Amino acid sequence: MFTPKLFETLKTYNKKQFSKDVMAGLIVGIVALPLAIAFAIASGVSPEKGLYTAIIAGFIISALGGSRVQIGGPTGAFIVIVYGIVQQYGVDGLIIATFMAGVLLLIMGFARFGTVIKFIPHPLIVGFTTGIAVIIFSSQVKDFFGLQMGAVPADFIEKWKSYVEHFLSVNMYAAAIAIVTIIIILLWPKVTHKIPGSLIAILFTTAAVQFFHLPVETIGSKFGAIPTSLPMPVVPHISWATVQQLIRPAFAIALLGGIESLLSAVVSDGMIGANHKSNMELVAQGVANIFSSIFGGIPATGAIARTATNVRNGGRTPVAGIVHALTLLIIMLFIGKWAAMISMATLAGILIVVAYNMSEWENFLSILKGSRTDAAVLLTTFVLTVFVDLTVAIEVGMVMAAFLFMLKMTQFTNVQQLTSSQTGHVSTADVNAINTFQLPKRVEVFEINGPLFFGAAFKFKDAMREIENPPQVLIIRMRNVPIIDATGIRILHEVYKDCVHRKTKLILAEVNSGQVLTEIDQSRLLFKIGKANVVNTIEEAIARSRQIVNDDFFAKPALHKK
Numbered sequence: 001m002f003t004p005k006l007f008e009t010l011k012t013y014n015k016k017q018f019s020k021d022v023m024a025g026l027i028v029g030i031v032a033l034p035l036a037i038a039f040a041i042a043s044g045v046s047p048e049k050g051l052y053t054a055i056i057a058g059f060i061i062s063a064l065g066g067s068r069v070q071i072g073g074p075t076g077a078f079i080v081i082v083y084g085i086v087q088q089y090g091v092d093g094l095i096i097a098t099f100m101a102g103v104l105l106l107i108m109g110f111a112r113f114g115t116v117i118k119f120i121p122h123p124l125i126v127g128f129t130t131g132i133a134v135i136i137f138s139s140q141v142k143d144f145f146g147l148q149m150g151a152v153p154a155d156f157i158e159k160w161k162s163y164v165e166h167f168l169s170v171n172m173y174a175a176a177i178a179i180v181t182i183i184i185i186l187l188w189p190k191v192t193h194k195i196p197g198s199l200i201a202i203l204f205t206t207a208a209v210q211f212f213h214l215p216v217e218t219i220g221s222k223f224g225a226i227p228t229s230l231p232m233p234v235v236p237h238i239s240w241a242t243v244q245q246l247i248r249p250a251f252a253i254a255l256l257g258g259i260e261s262l263l264s265a266v267v268s269d270g271m272i273g274a275n276h277k278s279n280m281e282l283v284a285q286g287v288a289n290i291f292s293s294i295f296g297g298i299p300a301t302g303a304i305a306r307t308a309t310n311v312r313n314g315g316r317t318p319v320a321g322i323v324h325a326l327t328l329l330i331i332m333l334f335i336g337k338w339a340a341m342i343s344m345a346t347l348a349g350i351l352i353v354v355a356y357n358m359s360e361w362e363n364f365l366s367i368l369k370g371s372r373t374d375a376a377v378l379l380t381t382f383v384l385t386v387f388v389d390l391t392v393a394i395e396v397g398m399v400m401a402a403f404l405f406m407l408k409m410t411q412f413t414n415v416q417q418l419t420s421s422q423t424g425h426v427s428t429a430d431v432n433a434i435n436t437f438q439l440p441k442r443v444e445v446f447e448i449n450g451p452l453f454f455g456a457a458f459k460f461k462d463a464m465r466e467i468e469n470p471p472q473v474l475i476i477r478m479r480n481v482p483i484i485d486a487t488g489i490r491i492l493h494e495v496y497k498d499c500v501h502r503k504t505k506l507i508l509a510e511v512n513s514g515q516v517l518t519e520i521d522q523s524r525l526l527f528k529i530g531k532a533n534v535v536n537t538i539e540e541a542i543a544r545s546r547q548i549v550n551d552d553f554f555a556k557p558a559l560h561k562k
Contacts, residue, residue: 001112002280004064009317017316024315025323028071028306031196032058032324033331035306035354037219037339038347039074040298042139043082045091047219047339048227048332049298050074055230055329057288057300062321064284066277067265071306071321072288076354077260078253078299080135080390085249087154093246096236098293100243100250101257105286108258114278117258121405123378124397125259126363131385131393133359136351143348144178146171146216156386173214174345177205181349193312198350205346219347220340228336230329233294252391253289257301261285264302271311305357373404406455413450415463418477437538442472443545449480452516454487461491470502473545477538479510489523496528505548508534509541 032054040050054073061072085094108114135156141163142152148169153159181201188197209216219226265276281302288300310320367378377400384393439445444467448460467474476495499506506529511517517534520526526534535541 001277002110002283003277004280004284004318005066005068005277006063006318006322009068009319013317013319018319020314021317021320022323024310024313025320026327027194027196027313028310028315028320028324029327029331030199031309032071032073032303032306032328033339034198034202034342034347034350035303036074036328037342038351038354039076039079041219041223041344041347042076042079042136042351043074043298044086045082045094045298046223048336049296051226051328051332051336052230052295053292053297053300055325055332056295056297057292058328059322059325060288060291061261061284061300061302062318062325064280064287065318065321066280066284067268067302067307068274068276068317069268069272069307069310069315069320070261070265070276070281070302070318071310071324072261072285072300072302073306074298075260075301075303076136076351076358077129077132077256078301079139080132080385081249081252081256082298083139084154084389085246089246089249092236094298095293095296096238096242097246097250097253098289098297098299099236099238100246101253101299102286102289102291102293104250104254105258105282105289107286108254109279109282109284109286112279113258114262114280114282117255117262117278117282120259120398121374121377121401123367123374124381124394124401125263126360126367127378127381127397128385128390128393130359130361130364131382132390133355134386136355136358140348140351140355143217143344144175144352146174146345171216171345174216174343177209177214177216177343177345178349178352181205181346182353185350185353196309198353201349202342202346205343206341209343210341214343217344218340219342219344222344224340226332226336226339228333230332231296233291234296235294248391252394253299254286255394256390257285257289257299258282260304261302264304264307267304268307268311271308272316305354373408377401377404406453409451409453410455410459413448413452413456413459415446415448415460417463417466418445418447437542439542440473440546440549442549443475443542444471444473445475445477447477447480451483452478452481452488452491453483453485457487457491460488461494464495464498470504473505473507473548474499475507475509475538475541475545477509477541478516479512479538481511481516482513484513484516484519489519489525492520492525493523493528496525505545506533507541507544509538510536 036050036054037047040047058071058073061070082094085097138156138159139152142149147163147166149162149166153162184201184204185197188200208214261281262278265281269276285301292300368375377397380400381393381397384396446463450456452460496506508529511520511534533544535544
């Protein structure tokens with residue numbers, strides 16, 4: 001379970017696959033260069049931090065990960081979280097939060113939470129992903145139009161108010177460069193898929209800016225020269241007060257990183273017909289984020305677009321991801337200084353295309369047209385992501401999705417009183433239907449259909465209250481109860497106590513679920529009711545009820561004689 005995929009794939013590795021992996025890694029490394037820089041700048045940090053993350057974290061995710069083709073690094077999904085942390089806690093706070101998130105991911109991996117993360121509702125994922133896309137788009141308006149304004153407000157509404165107030169300061173050269181960038185990215189795939197359109201856009205627009213001396217802002221004019229070496233590793237100092245302050249953003253980074261990496265792994269599995277190790281992937285993500293923070297980087301996770309590019313270009317083992325990281329390292333060491341010439345408008349155009357691609361607007365509209373509960377989770381998560389905070393959106397979305405799921409489950413649970421002329425929720429062809437048996441007098445049968453958990457237990461309790469005249473024997477049929485929780489057990493205990501008070505014998509019939517029987521046994525309810533009164537079939541329950549009725553009948557004269 002915790003063996004990296006790299007070790008497994010090397011057992012059958014050959015020169016042919018090595019050449020394919022090297023070519024795929026080179027291409028993905030070139031693709032990742034502008035994205036790493038753009039994601040860092042959009043997140044509110046200097047451009048080299050994106051490169052550090054892509055190199056360090058990208059190498060570790062491929063070397064230790066549980067996927068054959070996963071490409072790791074900074075992604076657009078983290079922009080919202082990272083920008084918010086930087087604004088509130090500074091870059092040092094971001095580094096500590098990233099380190100803590102790495103530790104959390106390690107814990108999640110070793111605790112085998114990989115399969116649990118897969119069950120996060122799809123409407124919630126689409127909601128915050130689309131919300132992130134909207135925020136990324138909004139954050140690039142200033143650089144897209146070259147607006148002459150100060151710092152962009154963090155609040156969504158205030159941000160757009162500021163754009164409107166300063167829109168007359170638009171730089172037509174910057175807007176033209178951004179538009180040309182988008183056009184090249186969209187049309188270049190018709191020429192070839194081997195060379196990424198974003199790279200062509202960068203080369204073309206950068207050459208135009210330098211040749212014509214266009215008055216636009218560049219990476220160099222805004223951030224200065226890009227370093228051409230990796231920094232010395234520094235382990236951040238973390239105090240208990242810092243942990244308490246940054247635990248929420250760290251948890252948001254860990255959760256989002258886990259979701260994104262496993263989604264990317266699932267998508268790539270479908271592309272190559274393989275299976276990833278979800279828990280090993282989380283462990284690799286944890287180690288990657290820890291070392292990314294040590295080298296001054298930002299959060300990293302699996303990048304779906306770059307992973308797909310890797311697969312399309314022949315990458316089939318983690319070697320391709322390692323080559324991608326080494327490619328970025330070589331570019332930074334020898335060509336990185338030229339990256340300072342890239343215009344901010346070009347990066348804005350690239351990020352707007354990224355935002356559109358990750359918006360999932362088709363899925364968004366499809367879910368809106370579906371069930372009301374899914375639409376409610378989708379809209380709530382989307383609105384909170386855009387107008388409040390991604391962390392709050394994920395927390396509220398998860399709680400809301402859980403409650404709505406319980407509501408649905410409650411609708412599937414029902415309790416009905418059965419007589420010899422009723423079958424409950426069973427077919428008339430059912431040989432075990434209650435109408436095929438002759439019930440003794442003063443014997444009541446109630447059947448529970450569905451899980452007996454805290455969301456549905458009130459139905460059972462209300463059904464028990466409908467009994468006006470206490471029967472001599474109460475049979476509770478549980479053949480369609482797959483699970484029971486502590487609330488369900490408590491309700492059964494209350495029913496038993498009420499039966500004792502009313503001098504009614506309680507029989508549990510057809511407890512077919514092992515989980516239900518175990519809970520009844522461990523709660524001592526089986527001991528109280530008596531093993532003879534917990535039977536496997538409805539026939540045994542009716543026979544037992546008849547025996548109880550007869551015993552009571554013959555016991556009464558003896559009592560009178562005394």
